[in-house]
Amino acid sequence: MPATPHVEKHFLGSETVRDVVIGMSDGLTVPFALAAGLSAAVSSTRVIVTAGLAEIVAGAIAMGLGGYLAARTDQEHFESEERREAYEIAHMRKLELSEVRDIFAGYGLSGAPLETVVNAVASDEKRWVDFMMKFELGLEKPDPKRAPISAATIAASYFVGGLIPLLPYMLASDLKTALLVSIMCTGVALLVFGAVKGRLTGVNIVKSSLQTALVGGLAAGAAFYLASLFG
Amino acid sequence: MPATPHVEKHFLGSETVRDVVIGMSDGLTVPFALAAGLSAAVSSTRVIVTAGLAEIVAGAIAMGLGGYLAARTDQEHFESEERREAYEIAHMRKLELSEVRDIFAGYGLSGAPLETVVNAVASDEKRWVDFMMKFELGLEKPDPKRAPISAATIAASYFVGGLIPLLPYMLASDLKTALLVSIMCTGVALLVFGAVKGRLTGVNIVKSSLQTALVGGLAAGAAFYLASLFG
Numbered sequence: 001m002p003a004t005p006h007v008e009k010h011f012l013g014s015e016t017v018r019d020v021v022i023g024m025s026d027g028l029t030v031p032f033a034l035a036a037g038l039s040a041a042v043s044s045t046r047v048i049v050t051a052g053l054a055e056i057v058a059g060a061i062a063m064g065l066g067g068y069l070a071a072r073t074d075q076e077h078f079e080s081e082e083r084r085e086a087y088e089i090a091h092m093r094k095l096e097l098s099e100v101r102d103i104f105a106g107y108g109l110s111g112a113p114l115e116t117v118v119n120a121v122a123s124d125e126k127r128w129v130d131f132m133m134k135f136e137l138g139l140e141k142p143d144p145k146r147a148p149i150s151a152a153t154i155a156a157s158y159f160v161g162g163l164i165p166l167l168p169y170m171l172a173s174d175l176k177t178a179l180l181v182s183i184m185c186t187g188v189a190l191l192v193f194g195a196v197k198g199r200l201t202g203v204n205i206v207k208s209s210l211q212t213a214l215v216g217g218l219a220a221g222a223a224f225y226l227a228s229l230f231g
Numbered sequence: 232m233p234a235t236p237h238v239e240k241h242f243l244g245s246e247t248v249r250d251v252v253i254g255m256s257d258g259l260t261v262p263f264a265l266a267a268g269l270s271a272a273v274s275s276t277r278v279i280v281t282a283g284l285a286e287i288v289a290g291a292i293a294m295g296l297g298g299y300l301a302a303r304t305d306q307e308h309f310e311s312e313e314r315r316e317a318y319e320i321a322h323m324r325k326l327e328l329s330e331v332r333d334i335f336a337g338y339g340l341s342g343a344p345l346e347t348v349v350n351a352v353a354s355d356e357k358r359w360v361d362f363m364m365k366f367e368l369g370l371e372k373p374d375p376k377r378a379p380i381s382a383a384t385i386a387a388s389y390f391v392g393g394l395i396p397l398l399p400y401m402l403a404s405d406l407k408t409a410l411l412v413s414i415m416c417t418g419v420a421l422l423v424f425g426a427v428k429g430r431l432t433g434v435n436i437v438k439s440s441l442q443t444a445l446v447g448g449l450a451a452g453a454a455f456y457l458a459s460l461f462g
Contacts, residue, residue: 025297026293029297030261030286030289030293034285037285041278041281042278042281046461047272047273047282050268050458051269051282051458053457054265054272054455054458055265055286057268057453057457058260058261058264058265059261061449061453062257062260062261062264062447063257065449066257066260069446073432073439076434077433080433080434108354108355109351113347113351116340120338120339120344121338124339127338135366138369138371201308203311208304212300215297215300216293219293222288222289227281227282230277230284
């Protein structure tokens with residue numbers, strides 16, 4: 001299952017930072033939109049807090065455990081493809097040789113230099129399998145130790161992100177104040193989070209900041225409108 | 232932002248199927264868990280349906296629009312890395328030549344054949360940049376036309392997936408019946424969906440089916456328990 005986001009080598013943060021970004025991205029948006037939406041339909045902050053907490057815990061488990069299983073599946077998928085390549089190299093040598101040839105021919109090699117490279121890659125079967133995994137299939141070997149840490153980081157970030165829009169509903173005395181404080185706190189959090197995300201991916205910080213806040217605002221606005229139809 | 236799931240060439244379904252899987256995976260789980268959780272705390276199906284619909288629309292927008300922006304960012308990230316490689320090839324030719332040399336040396340080439348291959352790759356600057364993007368950075372050129380289609384497919388799948396657990400609450404006359412029918416319908420949907428997902432990724436179908444249902448069950452159970460503390 002190709003559900004694990006592809007890790008780019010030039011990504012300027014660590015893998016942990018990336019997991020925090022993934023979890024917090026949805027954690028800040030969906031619980032915020034749900035709480036804002038519900039405030040158009042119900043009059044009790046208790047219902048909103050209950051729904052919000054139920055959503056946060058469900059979302060954190062779905063993202064964390066779902067991500068863990070996706071990583072495990074990526075691992076199994078990688079191993080089954082690796083076995084297949086090893087089998088093909090052992091039993092369909094000519095076909096695999098021509099695949100290596102095609103890859104390097106695409107970079108302008110031909111004649112004797114091409115054959116030299118093809119023979120060099122094919123001279124060691126283990127290295128040949130590694131080459132096919134990376135350059136034919138574009139698969140990187142997943143790190144089995146990362147999956148549980150990654151899952152826990154994503155789930156915790158979703159949870160923490162989700163608490164930011166919900167806290168005002170837990171603390172404020174009336175619904176209107178809670179909604180306004182939630183919009184302000186989450187708006188600031190989305191702008192800051194978007195800027196950090198932009199910094200980490202090397203794209204324009206202001207643009208990333210505004211886009212991230214826009215997604216949260218649109219989601220909340222749509223949820224508010226829909227819920228108000230039922231309110 | 233490396234948030235776009237990495238597409239594997241050996242993935243047995245089309246890219247559209249993959250997007251449906253991503254959207255439906257969360258769409259079946261989170262609204263189901265939210266509705267089940269809320270049924271422990273509130274007595275009105277109207278509140279549950281309102282919260283569920285608000286969550287579905289917020290989640291669909293967050294996943295769809297968030298995925299669209301992530302794909303756009305991947306695109307920009309690729310282009311900025313491409314410009315950087317082109318600059319380095321033009322201005323730090325020796326360094327880049329030694330990087331190409333290192334890549335091929337890793338596959339066992341040395342001496343005159345190594346130099347021949349390095350010179351062949353370096354003979355065309357455009358192709359050289361392409362080579363560095365793929366072999367040094369492991370980056371594939373993103374397809375700009377995919378982003379909006381992918382976003383719409385993920386959002387629609389989240390929405391459709393979320394309606395399955397919610398429909399019973401819209402149609403049933405009492406909350407207890409709605410909860411039971413929702414658990415049964417969503418349980419069957421998760422088992423079927425997990426089996427299809429297992430089939431597409433080439434892993435064990437029964438295992439994938441049970442794991443998918445387990446994630447939904449755990450998320451719903453945790454949400455139910457938490458909401459019952461507030462009910």
